[in-house]
Amino acid sequence: MPPYGVFAVATRGVLRHTLDLQSWSRALANELWRGSLEDLAQAIRTRAVSSTEVVQAHLQRIDAVDPRVNALSEVLRDAALQAAAQADRALAQGAPVGPLHGVPFTVKPNIDLAGSATTSGVPALREAVPLRDAPHVAQLRGAGAIPLARGNMPDFGFRWHTDSSLHGASINPWDARVTPGGSSGGEAIALATGMTPLGLGNDFGGSLRYPALCCGVAALRPTLGRVARAAPPTPVEPPLSFQMFSVHGPMARHVRDLRLAFTLMSAADARDPWWVPAPLAGPPPRAPIKVAVCVDPGASGVHVQVAEGVRKAARCLQQAGYDVEEIAPPQVQDMLETYMRIIAADVRSTLLPAVHALTSPDTQRFVDDFMQLVPASTLPGYIEALARRNQIARAWALFQQDCPLLLAPVSTQPPFAVGFDLAGVDAVRALMQSMALSVGVNLLGLPAVAVPVGVAQGLPQGVQLIGARYREDLCLDAAECIERAAAMPTPIDPRC
Template identity: 45%
Template sequence: MDNLTATEIADGVRSGKFTAAAVVEAHLARIGEVNPQVNAVTVVLADRARQAAATLDERIAAGEDPGPLAGVPISVKENIDLTWSASTSGLPFAAGNIPPANATFVDKLLAAGAIPVARGNMPDIGLRWDTDNDLFGRTLNPWDPARVPGGSSGGDAVAVATGMVAAGLGNDYGGSLRLPAHAAGITALRPSAGRVPGPTRAVEPLPLSLQAMAVNGPLARRVADLDLLFGVMHGADDVDPLSVTVAHPSGYDGPRRVAVTVDPAGWGVDPQAAASVRAAASALAAAGWEVEEVEPPSVDRCATLWRQLSSTENAPMLLTPGVFPGPLSAGTVQYFRDNIVDVALLDTSAAYQGAWAERFVHAAAWRAFHARYPIVLGPVTTQPMPLIGFDLSGPAAATDLWRAHRLLVTANFLGLPAVAVPTGLSGSRPLGVQVIARLHGEHIALAAARDIEAAFDPITPVRPRS
């Protein structure tokens, strides 16, 4: 059962083909077999998961509707509130931080029949494109353990890719859903800003960039599962003041035009990344989309402003002693110190305010561009996933990573929805692309991603390579 998709599991449990208890046991066994090799799962929620499965099976036997996610085993990232275990964000000093309530979208998924079976690993605070911390250690890439699994939702991506769970919950501030999904050979949806409320019900004085650019979303092995989960988890709550409720259509029947950017901003692209984009463009053309190679507006400037704003706002938090009740990992601190060496920090109020004001100019340009091209197709990252330790090898490496991830962070900067979707394998390297739609156009991005996915054979679940 650990090779079934979330949709297949929900359909099977609802129809009585198999029980939720059997599904949970199969995935707990898979965790026991695989997790020692990859360290993607931090906490196994075996007792609570078994209890939830038994309750769900009793409801089904009594003739009740178990919900659209009946029996689907999921993982929940370490910074998303689930009262079954601590929300640690990978920090040793937060190991006892049991939340008082679930995140709103977690409650929605539980009510729909989903069953958390594990927590997913992450870098501490989530501010690194790798998955390692001092509390739980390093998550390994199941395709190539010498290379990073991406971050920050790396644990959940690897758990999904290896069949330990059918779907995962993560978040995305600078590609933290799409990048690890790409590295693992699975799919992920970064929703529009505000479509899914925050990972906690607490209201905290977070940096504005985190509030405006970070979102919560699902990871899964198939695009249909992303649609299924997002259809349940989206919608405003009474806590997050930036959350919104917007209808999520079941399909898309609008204009089918695609702007293809092979080398965003012309900063250079790996040949296999370029070939993946063109292969995905061919798949869309074969599915009836009108495809044109044309550059979206100001990717260079959007990526630069994302880096300036995120660095300016996070520097006081990460580099000032005493902000946290304990130390951050040496890797996170080193990466951030190296990262800001090449950043022109916005150290005056005029520069800071000007950057946020300029964001609206670029958002307007993208809105007009999306009116012509409902989908922008491009690479997730323009370079292969790096070897472990690359991001800690100095300021030049930190800048290289940001440049490779420029289209990722452009979507964050503008608050736009995007889907990462695999396009096959090259040796032991998963290949893939992302599609970016207009604000609240998740259904458009999902429709394009489905058509790309249909042209390529699935590559997961994967058995970890030694």
């Protein structure tokens, strides 16, 4: 029997009659933290616990915790409770149900959720309410999942720190002095503190993996074309870099939850011409699987705590039977420079006026400092950068034939102090350098899983596993091995 079932059998008819509703919800929430999405869904399906009780427990947790961390920009309280009641009625009537029937999840506010504004963190879009869900949101709803809340994010996702001009700054629950990451920071905080069992975010330059690192949770950045995307709400399509580098993905406390959510949100949708009908699992590679380990992928060195985390994860994989060897991947610095050239050209040509008109002074400062790092582009230079991307992708494909997995830091530095990304051009240069391999993954459209490996000096340690295109299965397999050997204490009460 899953842990939820044990808890429900032990308490139903006893604690529920002796505890008030708030205490019952708190006790239920504590139990919900221990299992996986599959356990939770199974408990609901077997009616060991109702969907209404699950949603109420998470709402109680939100009420208790979110005022301290500001992770959620909107709580869909009434709609979630109505959907939970409907889910309970369907079960009572014996109706067929999906694999996540009655399970709540949260959604980053730059992803369309019918009836809730897709604000992207800025006041100008507070009334931008879509009539239709994004493809992967619709797919999760079709599996029975219930939208619970919206996570917070920085303006248009332009910072690695979550501070919205519409909803304010979010707080890292481990230490308020350091960033919770961005741009999917609200989802990471909500997961780390037990306010949600599943979050949906996206990753344009580490925006799933970096907040997962900062908050001690797991995240999957799928291959480009895996998870279908809808057309933007405006008549103008996003520039090429945003089409090629950004993907939607799940965040969770357990790697197996990433796998389940990913499986359910990877179906076709005619609204995305980039979607690829690739199988969710490829052929098994030659055993033992070779893992290249890159402790320091940057040109500016790696922090000792970060290096210790990577080596700890490497030992976990070696003990699990992987062939682990320190090998540098090709052209990491070229990846960073090419990514920056393409991004800067697209921002200058299409987005800079909107940034200056619609975002906070802090966001404008960060973007302007970034633009100073990259000379103004010419059309020949842009064409050359795209050609350079293809050359790097070829080199990586050859590298990954021998090493199907790469283990590396998400960032070569621990979570930065709040405000560091606004400290000038040199600070932005240092951040970009620390994230060289993470943004390189976006440049090439590769899959990567961020997984925590423990706690050091009071902050989470984490790594990423990078695979070849469409080999999310290999990344997830290896991440589960690390997770089993280096379990995290999440969810936590805020320590700030």
